[in-house]
Amino acid sequence: MPIQFGTDGWRDIIADDFTYANVRMVAQAHAQALRQAGGGSVVVGFDPRFQGANFARVVAETMAEGGLDVWLAGEYLPTPALSFAVVHHGAAGGVMVTASHNPPQYSGYKLKGHYGGSATPALVAQVEAALAVPEPYNGPRGTVRPLDIRQAYYEQLDRQLDLEVLRAYRGRVIHDPMGGAACGWLTGYAAHAGLKLQLSELHGRPDPLFHGVNPEPVPASLGELMGLLAGEEGQTLGAVTDGDADRVGAVTAGGQFFNSHQIFAVLTAHLYRVRGLRGRVVKTVSGSRVIELLARRLGLEVLETPVGFKYITDAFLEGQEDESKAVLIGGEESGGLSSRGHIPERDGLLNSLLMIEAMAASGKSLPELFADIEREVGFRHHYDRADLHLSEQFDKAALLAEAQAFAEVAGRVVEGANTRDGVKLSLAGGASAMFRASGTEPVVRVYVEAQSEEDLRAILDEATRRVYRHDPAHRPG
Structure with a gap:
């Protein structure tokens, strides 16, 4: 399966697609992108997930071989501390080995910019381009040194x-x-x-x-x-x-x-x-x-x-x-x-x-x-979200196309549709229902806000049924 970057880097299942070999490929591409932008150093950290320290070591060694000086965390640390370390050390970027909130079988490669935050779409595109067209590096090797950022953070x-x-x-x-x-x-x-x-x-x-x-x-x-x-x-x-x-x-x-x-x-x-x-x-x-x-x-x-x-x-x-x-x-x-x-x-x-x-x-x-x-x-907030785990045959495109055409949901008239990301429907009475497919898992998230618990439940139940209609694994009979 090809390496795909989602909203916050690359995530995959450990030992399936998140392997040492693939991590090296991504680290090489990241190092290439940073060198092309004139960067000379990077900070690498990890969370307590399985093999986190070893994946981080592979990232650090690969990036040092790619000519970058690396600060490598010796123990797990929070992502915000890693991001702060990028700014504190004046590094060109950062890597956090984590899958954030994903289930334990996942790990991931979060990209951080020199400003100490999530990679912008432009930076992600540069790394993806380097991944598609890798360039050999024959220059001097960088150093790997320990990172201690707790007090400064x-x-x-x-x-x-x-x-x-x-x-x-x-x-x-x-x-x-x-x-x-x-x-x-x-x-x-x-x-x-x-x-x-x-x-x-x-x-x-x-x-x-x-x-x-x-x-x-x-x-x-x-x-x-x-x-x-x-x-x-x-x-x-x-x-x-x-x-x-x-x-x-x-x-x-x-x-x-x-x-x-x-x-x-x-x-x-x-x-x-x-x-x-x-x-x-x-x-x-x-x-x-x-x-x-x-x-x-x-x-x-x-x-x-x-x-x-x-x-x-x-x-x-x-x-x-x-x-x-x-x-x-x-x-x-x-x-x-x-x-x-x-x-x-x-x-x-x-x-x-x-x-x-x-x-x-x-x-x-x-x-x-x-x-x-x-x-x-003047608004009473009632909110819930359903994460619907679906089969590989789920028809995402059909769902989103149909959602844009919904005239009502659970009897609440649709007053507008926002397609900035997924489909968010504005419903009568100030309610809303949003459908959005995950970029890293076979999951559709349904977000509902209403001004009463009764409206919330009715809208969420109906929206959930409409999602399942597009998944062969959940169709009746």
């Missing part, structure tokens, strides 16, 4: 946070790194910054099988944490980071899941009203209507992008060149967020701390802060 977090407010917070926080790359990093930062919060870890032991769940901060993977917080009240927070710690999720007192749209809205309001920061709000097409309504209420420009943080990265980079286009906050439905002043990279650790900061500054819980926003914008 912690100091970067210091610059992004109101430490005085955080140090006054005494609430209980459970961090669930899901056995991934953030194990020990949030507790380590709390000790570094002198935070007095009641912080503990759940699933804090690195595990290539992620303690039996897919390392994605969604309710299906958070049953244990939700159970632990079921009897809690007040500002207690369960902060969740995914397999490589670039995504964030939350569980609040009472064991309630607090989704990424809600986190995005609360942090937008906090950064604007409490921290006094300004700039554009950048959201992917799968993001909530609440984000748009809040941004407009605050007088902020909204920019919508396709799914994939690399498009948000483009907006951050544009804002660095032109102050009038500076970004206050950018985020995606999957829990990836970045904010002004930080690297243009998703950072689950920073966003966990910003959630605590927002509660500490307001004296309110996250659900209370979000309820304030709902009242302000």
Whole structure:
């Protein structure tokens, strides 16, 4: 099977297509692209997945043979720390060996730009071109040296946070790194910054099988944490980071899941009203209507992008060149967020701390802060997503073509169709239903937002049935 780059690099099943040989091919192409752009160095890291350290070693050795000097992590580290290391060392790029939130049998090759964020579409195209037409390299070999970035990364977090407010917070926080790359990093930062919060870890032991769940901060993977917080009240927070710690999720007192749209809205309001920061709000097409309504209420420009943080990265980079286009906050439905002043990279650790900061500054819980926003914008947010695992015979093109022509879904009239990425239908009553096929798995994701739980369930059930109609494996009879 040919190597294919998705929204955030290349991912495949370990020992099937994600092999040492294929990793070397991609690393050679990446090195070629960096050399052609005048780059001389690169940073390489990995998460706790199976063979992660060895795959990272293969990447480092291959890139050194290709003439680049390499900083190689000696142990697992979060993706945002790797991305920060690229900027800290002035490297031409970075590689993170991770499959992020994908199931444990996957690994991946994330490309990072010199600016410390997801590879732009232009950079991905350069690597793909080099993969298609490899050029021999006969120049001098580069060096491989150890990477130690923890202290410098912690100091970067210091610059992004109101430490005085955080140090006054005494609430209980459970961090669930899901056995991934953030194990020990949030507790380590709390000790570094002198935070007095009641912080503990759940699933804090690195595990290539992620303690039996897919390392994605969604309710299906958070049953244990939700159970632990079921009897809690007040500002207690369960902060969740995914397999490589670039995504964030939350569980609040009472064991309630607090989704990424809600986190995005609360942090937008906090950064604007409490921290006094300004700039554009950048959201992917799968993001909530609440984000748009809040941004407009605050007088902020909204920019919508396709799914994939690399498009948000483009907006951050544009804002660095032109102050009038500076970004206050950018985020995606999957829990990836970045904010002004930080690297243009998703950072689950920073966003966990910003959630605590927002509660500490307001004296309110996250659900209370979000309820304030709902009242302000006049929209009640109910949301869910279904990840539909389909057969190889699934007809993606037929589904998307038909979805654009839907006149109604579950009796709600279609008022418009957005085809920026997949198909997102605007429905009567402020609801929406979006259909999008994964670029790395035989999966279609259905995203639904509505103003009542009843509408949400009806729309999601009907949308799911319509997807399955295009998969021979699910057709009746």
